[in-house]
Every structure is written in C-alpha cells, then in structure tokens.
Amino acid sequence: MSMDSAQAPHPAPHAHAGEGALPSSTAPHAVVELRGVRRVYYKPDGSVLVEALRGVDLSIPKGQYVAIMGSSGSGKSTMMNILGCLDRPTKGQYFVDGENVSTMSDEALSAFRGRKIGFIFQAFNLIPELTVAENVEVPLFYQGVAPAQRHARAVEALGMVGLSERLWHRPSELSGGQQQRCAIARALVTNPVVLMADEPTGNLDSATGRSVLRLFARLHEQGKTIIVVTHDPFVASLCQRVVRLRDGEIEYDRLQTPERLPEEAATPA
Numbered sequence: 001m002s003m004d005s006a007q008a009p010h011p012a013p014h015a016h017a018g019e020g021a022l023p024s025s026t027a028p029h030a031v032v033e034l035r036g037v038r039r040v041y042y043k044p045d046g047s048v049l050v051e052a053l054r055g056v057d058l059s060i061p062k063g064q065y066v067a068i069m070g071s072s073g074s075g076k077s078t079m080m081n082i083l084g085c086l087d088r089p090t091k092g093q094y095f096v097d098g099e100n101v102s103t104m105s106d107e108a109l110s111a112f113r114g115r116k117i118g119f120i121f122q123a124f125n126l127i128p129e130l131t132v133a134e135n136v137e138v139p140l141f142y143q144g145v146a147p148a149q150r151h152a153r154a155v156e157a158l159g160m161v162g163l164s165e166r167l168w169h170r171p172s173e174l175s176g177g178q179q180q181r182c183a184i185a186r187a188l189v190t191n192p193v194v195l196m197a198d199e200p201t202g203n204l205d206s207a208t209g210r211s212v213l214r215l216f217a218r219l220h221e222q223g224k225t226i227i228v229v230t231h232d233p234f235v236a237s238l239c240q241r242v243v244r245l246r247d248g249e250i251e252y253d254r255l256q257t258p259e260r261l262p263e264e265a266a267t268p269a
C-alpha cells in the first residue's frame with residue numbers, strides 16, 4: 001500500500017519550523033488527525049451498548065479530497081460527527097489544524113467549530129423562515145460579523161455555488177440541488193480549513209448530484225480539504241483517497257488517481 005504520504009505521522013501540534021522541527025516542505029500539515037479514537041454508546045444503565053469506533057488513527061493533510069466508505073452501521077457518521085466537532089471521542093485524541101480539540105470546553109469547541117469546519121448535512125438543514133442569503137449569513141452571525149459584511153460574504157459564497165439569482169428566495173422555493181448548493185455556500189462562507197459532508201448527494205437525483213460533485217471538484221482544485229461520507233463508488237472514484245470502515249475500524253485506506261467528471265450537461269440543477 002502506498003499510504004506513506006497519507007499516514008505520515010503529524011509533527012507535534014504547534015511545532016514550528018526550526019530547531020528539531022521538520023522543514024514544512026517534508027512535513028505535510030495535517031488538517032485533521034484522529035489518534036486512537038474510540039466512541040462507545042452506552043445504555044441508560046451505563047453498560048456498553050455499542051462500540052461504534054474501536055481505535056481509529058487517521059491523518060488528513062491539507063488539500064486532500066477523501067471519501068469515507070463502509071457498510072451501514074460501520075461507524076461513518078459516528079466518525080464524521082467527531083471530525084466535525086459535533087461529538088467527542090470516548091477515548092483518544094482529535095486535532096484540527098494542529099489544535100487538540102479533545103480537551104476544549106463545550107463553548108470553546110463550538111466557537112472553534114464555527115471558525116474551522118464547514119459541515120454539510122445530507123438533509124441540508126436550512127432554516128425555512130430565512131431567505132437563501134440569510135441562511136448563508138447564519139454562521140457569520142454567530143461569529144459576530146457586522147450585518148453589511150455578513151451579507152456581502154454570503155453573496156460572494158452564493159456566487160461561488162451559482163446561486164446569485166436566488167438570494168431572496170426561501171429554501172422551499174429551491175430545487176433539491178439548489179438547496180444543497182445553498183447548504184454548501186453556508187459551509188464555505190466562514191472560509192473553513194476543511195469541508196465535510198455526510199452523503200452530500202444521497203438526497204439528490206443523479207444529474208443534480210453531479211452538479212454538486214462538480215462543485216466539490218472545483219473547490220478541491222482551489223485547494224480545499226474535503227471529506228465526504230458516501231455509499232456511492234462513483235462519488236468515491238472522484239476522490240484522491242478512500243478510507244473504508246468496518247465494524248468501527250479502518251478496514252483499508254488507500255490513495256488513488258481520481259476519475260474526472262464529464263463536462264457539465266446542458267441543463268443545470
């Protein structure tokens with residue numbers, strides 16, 4: 001297996017180039033890194049219900065486009081929720097952008113998540129009462145960004161996903177693919193270090209799914225680190241790396257040459 005570059009041990013957090021530190025050119029900066037991560041779900045009586053992750057080590061360098069695969073119940077969403085700082089490991093450590101997330105308070109973690117992570121949910125999770133632009137402004141609102149700047153950044157992010165014409169619409173007035181692109185704009189608006197998506201095309205027809213995948217490919221070309229959970233071998237074939245889970249453990253982890261998506265069809269999503 002050619003995993004050396006993908007799984008090279010990450011230097012100590014906050015290591016700077018200089019005495020004792022590897023030069024940055026040979027030490028790829030891991031954007032996310034799990035070390036010995038376990039996640040146990042307990043029954044109300046405190047006994048173990050299921051060990052959903054059983055000691056996972058994973059290091060993802062900046063700019064990598066990664067698919068997480070595995071059969072139903074293998075632990076993908078559990079892992080993604082930890083990667084997205086929506087949940088914490090029962091044991092082990094988790095680093096994002098060199099910072100140890102495992103030891104942060106809930107409040108610090110939630111602020112950190114808002115700055116560093118763009119999370120795209122399968123069910124979009126847009127707020128129906130808000131316009132498209134307002135939905136995209138929400139993460140900036142929580143960061144205390146001033147209204148005019150918030151709006152300008154939302155408009156820019158919506159432009160990136162091809163929704164400039166839909167700023168004042170409600171989510172219910174959008175197609176499934178447009179709603180997903182709005183959710184992607186919301187994830188991008190904070191300029192996160194990593195974009196994560198759990199089954200991003202799971203609720204979309206195949207043409208619409210392709211337009212979302214084309215958007216991911218473009219973001220990847222621009223240097224974004226992207227992690228997608230998918231059941232779909234086609235989605236995984238577009239990624240540079242495939243990590244497959246089985247019963248809460250990494251069954252395999254391999255680098256590959258990504259397939260290229262065919263050119264855009266005439267009808268947009």
Ligand SMILES: Nc1ncnc2c1ncn2[C@@H]1O[C@H](COP(=O)(O)OP(=O)(O)OP(=O)(O)O)[C@@H](O)[C@H]1O
Nearest residue numbers: 041049050052070071072073074075076077078079
């Ligand atoms: N909140 C929870 N409480 C108890 N057990 C859970 C909880 N969430 C997940 N599990 C269990 O943990 C294991 C892994 O679940 P997880 O949702 O991570 O699987 P998955 O790989 O995402 O599956 P799918 O492809 O069906 O989405 C399963 O056995 C599941 O039943």
Ligand SMILES: [Mg+2]
Nearest residue numbers: 076077078198
């Ligand atoms: Mg899941």
